[in-house]
Amino acid sequence: MSDLKSAGPVNAAVIEDLVAASRILAQHGVLDAWGHVSLRHPANSERYLMSRARAPALIVAADIMEFDLNSDPVDQRDRRMFLERYIHGEIFRARPDVNAVVHSHSPTVIPFSVTDEPLKAISHVASFLAGGCPCFEISDVGLTVGLLVTNQKAGAALAKVLGDRPVALMRGHGNAVVGSDIQQVVHRALYTEINAQQLATALSFRRPIRYVLPAEAQAPKRLNDCWEVWKAQAMGAA
Amino acid sequence: MSDLKSAGPVNAAVIEDLVAASRILAQHGVLDAWGHVSLRHPANSERYLMSRARAPALIVAADIMEFDLNSDPVDQRDRRMFLERYIHGEIFRARPDVNAVVHSHSPTVIPFSVTDEPLKAISHVASFLAGGCPCFEISDVGLTVGLLVTNQKAGAALAKVLGDRPVALMRGHGNAVVGSDIQQVVHRALYTEINAQQLATALSFRRPIRYVLPAEAQAPKRLNDCWEVWKAQAMGAA
Amino acid sequence: MSDLKSAGPVNAAVIEDLVAASRILAQHGVLDAWGHVSLRHPANSERYLMSRARAPALIVAADIMEFDLNSDPVDQRDRRMFLERYIHGEIFRARPDVNAVVHSHSPTVIPFSVTDEPLKAISHVASFLAGGCPCFEISDVGLTVGLLVTNQKAGAALAKVLGDRPVALMRGHGNAVVGSDIQQVVHRALYTEINAQQLATALSFRRPIRYVLPAEAQAPKRLNDCWEVWKAQAMGAA
Amino acid sequence: MSDLKSAGPVNAAVIEDLVAASRILAQHGVLDAWGHVSLRHPANSERYLMSRARAPALIVAADIMEFDLNSDPVDQRDRRMFLERYIHGEIFRARPDVNAVVHSHSPTVIPFSVTDEPLKAISHVASFLAGGCPCFEISDVGLTVGLLVTNQKAGAALAKVLGDRPVALMRGHGNAVVGSDIQQVVHRALYTEINAQQLATALSFRRPIRYVLPAEAQAPKRLNDCWEVWKAQAMGAA
Numbered sequence: 035m036s037d038l039k040s041a042g043p044v045n046a047a048v049i050e051d052l053v054a055a056s057r058i059l060a061q062h063g064v065l066d067a068w069g070h071v072s073l074r075h076p077a078n079s080e081r082y083l084m085s086r087a088r089a090p091a092l093i094v095a096a097d098i099m100e101f102d103l104n105s106d107p108v109d110q111r112d113r114r115m116f117l118e119r120y121i122h123g124e125i126f127r128a129r130p131d132v133n134a135v136v137h138s139h140s141p142t143v144i145p146f147s148v149t150d151e152p153l154k155a156i157s158h159v160a161s162f163l164a165g166g167c168p169c170f171e172i173s174d175v176g177l178t179v180g181l182l183v184t185n186q187k188a189g190a191a192l193a194k195v196l197g198d199r200p201v202a203l204m205r206g207h208g209n210a211v212v213g214s215d216i217q218q219v220v221h222r223a224l225y226t227e228i229n230a231q232q233l234a235t236a237l238s239f240r241r242p243i244r245y246v247l248p249a250e251a252q253a254p255k256r257l258n259d260c261w262e263v264w265k266a267q268a269m270g271a272a
Numbered sequence: 273m274s275d276l277k278s279a280g281p282v283n284a285a286v287i288e289d290l291v292a293a294s295r296i297l298a299q300h301g302v303l304d305a306w307g308h309v310s311l312r313h314p315a316n317s318e319r320y321l322m323s324r325a326r327a328p329a330l331i332v333a334a335d336i337m338e339f340d341l342n343s344d345p346v347d348q349r350d351r352r353m354f355l356e357r358y359i360h361g362e363i364f365r366a367r368p369d370v371n372a373v374v375h376s377h378s379p380t381v382i383p384f385s386v387t388d389e390p391l392k393a394i395s396h397v398a399s400f401l402a403g404g405c406p407c408f409e410i411s412d413v414g415l416t417v418g419l420l421v422t423n424q425k426a427g428a429a430l431a432k433v434l435g436d437r438p439v440a441l442m443r444g445h446g447n448a449v450v451g452s453d454i455q456q457v458v459h460r461a462l463y464t465e466i467n468a469q470q471l472a473t474a475l476s477f478r479r480p481i482r483y484v485l486p487a488e489a490q491a492p493k494r495l496n497d498c499w500e501v502w503k504a505q506a507m508g509a510a
Numbered sequence: 511m512s513d514l515k516s517a518g519p520v521n522a523a524v525i526e527d528l529v530a531a532s533r534i535l536a537q538h539g540v541l542d543a544w545g546h547v548s549l550r551h552p553a554n555s556e557r558y559l560m561s562r563a564r565a566p567a568l569i570v571a572a573d574i575m576e577f578d579l580n581s582d583p584v585d586q587r588d589r590r591m592f593l594e595r596y597i598h599g600e601i602f603r604a605r606p607d608v609n610a611v612v613h614s615h616s617p618t619v620i621p622f623s624v625t626d627e628p629l630k631a632i633s634h635v636a637s638f639l640a641g642g643c644p645c646f647e648i649s650d651v652g653l654t655v656g657l658l659v660t661n662q663k664a665g666a667a668l669a670k671v672l673g674d675r676p677v678a679l680m681r682g683h684g685n686a687v688v689g690s691d692i693q694q695v696v697h698r699a700l701y702t703e704i705n706a707q708q709l710a711t712a713l714s715f716r717r718p719i720r721y722v723l724p725a726e727a728q729a730p731k732r733l734n735d736c737w738e739v740w741k742a743q744a745m746g747a748a
Numbered sequence: 749m750s751d752l753k754s755a756g757p758v759n760a761a762v763i764e765d766l767v768a769a770s771r772i773l774a775q776h777g778v779l780d781a782w783g784h785v786s787l788r789h790p791a792n793s794e795r796y797l798m799s800r801a802r803a804p805a806l807i808v809a810a811d812i813m814e815f816d817l818n819s820d821p822v823d824q825r826d827r828r829m830f831l832e833r834y835i836h837g838e839i840f841r842a843r844p845d846v847n848a849v850v851h852s853h854s855p856t857v858i859p860f861s862v863t864d865e866p867l868k869a870i871s872h873v874a875s876f877l878a879g880g881c882p883c884f885e886i887s888d889v890g891l892t893v894g895l896l897v898t899n900q901k902a903g904a905a906l907a908k909v910l911g912d913r914p915v916a917l918m919r920g921h922g923n924a925v926v927g928s929d930i931q932q933v934v935h936r937a938l939y940t941e942i943n944a945q946q947l948a949t950a951l952s953f954r955r956p957i958r959y960v961l962p963a964e965a966q967a968p969k970r971l972n973d974c975w976e977v978w979k980a981q982a983m984g985a986a
């Protein structure tokens with residue numbers, strides 16, 4: 035591990051958005067005192083960037099570390115690492131189309147993860163969920179630290195369950211969300227939670243539900259507008 | 273399009289209230305990072321005013337643009353426009369009594385939009401909903417950008433479903449709310465959401481519900497009191 | 511009306527607590543942009559004190575007016591008055607033990623007001639509700655301004671339904687809460703809402719509920735501790 | 749009582765964390781204007797530390813008092829004490845493994861306390877609840893001040909119901925949560941509430957629930973990360 039060389043410095047604006055992603059998702063209650071956001075290294079697809087182990091609401095640029103796809107650190111120094119970084123490394127390995135990953139304890143996603151009630155899109159803004167969410171059952175792979183994904187084997191099994199989807203539920207734990215960039219993964223992580231809340235309300239009516247059909251789904255093309263406000267609010271500028 | 277002439281400058285206090293409307297509805301969670309509020313031009317009923325494409329919580333007076341009822345801009349310059357401005361143009365065309373329109377992803381309205389559970393008033397403050405809300409099904413008109421209303425045809429179909437009502441649900445998307453002025457449309461957009469929350473709770477009791485009867489409905493006559501506090505809080509003065 | 515004489519000046523600390531009551535209940539979401547808190551005049555039991563018509567979150571000491579039990583103002587000047595002040599006047603007339611009244615659109619109380627699901631205490635802190643809440647049906651008296659209580663007749667009918675209880679629901683509207691002093695009425699208004707929220711959750715389990723028995727009820731003896739924190743937070747001191 | 753001698757001064761950082769615990773749990777809505785956190789005296793296992801009677805959000809270091817296991821104060825002076833301090837004294841007496849206790853009106857725990865719906869873990873972060881929560885029925889011991897635990901007998905009965913578990917529900921009242929240190933008891937009190945919220949949602953789906961199995965449970969090993977952010981936010985440093 036110790037002889038890993040960095041894939042090189044990363045543009046400060048890119049790091050700033052990675053930091054903002056954690057702050058935004060913490061501010062919106064998707065990330066609690068745990069959870070993490072990662073970004074594939076812009077200059078080397080075999081590397082990714084993620085904070086040292088720290089609560090998402092407090093992360094600053096200096097906390098960002100570099101990892102290879104085995105989730106070994108490039109330059110650990112005395113920094114503690116997230117136990118569950120294998121979620122990120124194995125998804126980046128399995129999904130070349132993915133450049134950003136969120137793992138969260140998204141509060142209203144957890145109820146869906148422990149029942150067989152499907153989590154599917156009921157609104158346009160969450161239409162990336164029109165195809166539904168597979169659910170990862172960690173006991174199929176073997177427990178290590180309770181239900182946590184703490185090694186490559188468990189991470190790879192999660193990536194396999196995720197397949198080509200945007201979101202996988204993790205039973206009794208939370209979810210893993212992927213995107214082509216930081217803005218998309220933040221949008222998806224946030225609206226997975228919001229759609230779960232809205233669907234729980236719709237289900238309480240005990241009437242047939244009209245889910246968004248896959249043919250009706252279309253991801254927002256421009257996320258700059260929402261990113262502008264989310265980032266401003268999370269970074270204290272609004 | 274390019275030879276449209278402005279209907280003239282608008283009083284700064286009027287623009288300020290239009291801006292405040294977006295901020296208020298964002299602060300109360302009715303508008304998320306999208307959605308929009310419009311006002312018919314005080315000097316020309318064939319024109320309306322609406323922000324350039326921007327998150328409602330961040331809108332300032334300089335963002336307000338002028339449109340004709342075809343939803344073509346008077347002076348676009350380099351400003352991006354809301355894709356769904358046709359909601360506003362077509363409602364202003366169809367409803368001479370309407371001077372203000374809100375389109376939102378009102379979170380608790382969406383569950384009602386995807387089931388046949390009626391959204392009707394259960395409290396005096398929302399008694400404008402005593403007659404119920406029609407629901408617009410966009411697939412009856414044809415999808416363009418997913419479930420979004422992105423052209424005149426779809427906007428006109430929505431206006432037709434709205435009819436002479438104050439609120440139309442939009443399936444899997446949100447709602448369109450109209451009023452005779454900015455204060456009324458903000459009150460209606462806010463209490464449509466609040467009534468939806470309260471009705472969801474009432475429905476969970478699984479007992480017969482006593483809705484507000486149309487004969488019992490009466491809109492608040494003076495909205496100055498609520499406007500004072502909503503605006504002060506949204507604009508940072510309280 | 512115009513020759514009413516004031517019952518005399520009121521201690522500034524008393525007025526401050528009356529103002530704080532509105533601010534506290536607004537901050538906790540019990541009062542929205544409407545609703546009101548009143549206090550029987552310390553020097554004359556035939557008079558009460560209440561704000562001019564204004565959103566509760568914005569009320570200051572200078573807004574407080576004096577009324578007789580007919581709800582006529584002592585010194586109106588150019589101040590607009592709450593249309594529903596008769597709720598207060600008639601309850602003060604009917605209930606000599608009551609020195610403070612709150613009328614609110616308490617959000618989770620409204621669902622109980624439109625069904626026959628009983629609102630009763632499930633926690634010690636709300637044990638004043640152990641005997642249940644009667645519900646006022648305004649159409650038994652006659653509508654005036656929708657469901658609002660806008661005259662002495664309707665106010666007296668509400669007071670009669672309230673009887674000797676601490677809280678009456680008002681169908682499709684909210685509630686009226688009474689207490690022996692400002693601290694007690696604020697505590698009761700707040701915990702009526704909180705108990706309603708908790709009871710709605712308990713009901714959703716569809717299992718028998720163990721309500722607090724009247725024999726188990728005991729009001730908190732000292733409210734100074736909660737008053738200290740509520741007031742500090744609402745008045746900006748904490 | 750009056751001749752009790754102090755077990756000695758306590759490190760300021762220890763007191764600071766005890767104060768922070770109240771503030772954190774108030775900020776997250778677990779503690780309302782009542783409730784309390786205690787810590788076994790680091791130098792004498794027969795003593796514990798707890799605030800004088802005051803709302804948790806306002807507590808400062810100077811409010812902390814020392815008590816023996818009979819819940820008699822070491823140096824009362826003119827300070828009012830929590831009526832329910834016997835919860836703490838009797839649990840410390842019965843549970844040598846416990847060094848910190850929280851008593852709260854945890855809002856979503858109360859619905860579980862008044863029905864026989866089991867409160868068990870559905871997520872890893874709350875896996876300390878995998879074994880379920882016993883429920884203390886105070887009328888089995890005898891009412892004194894309503895449902896409050898106001899003497900040693902009631903406190904001892906509660907401690908007996910708690911047994912060797914981390915959390916006991918208190919019917920119609922709240923809960924008692926224990927831990928080996930302040931960080932653990934705060935984590936447990938917070939995630940008991942969050943798990944209750946999530947379980948209520950899961951139950952609303954009316955489908956079989958996959959609870960966390962005892963064999964899958966594993967408490968977070970390092971709570972420093974969450975403590976860092978909770979304390980910073982509650983103490984105003986973030």
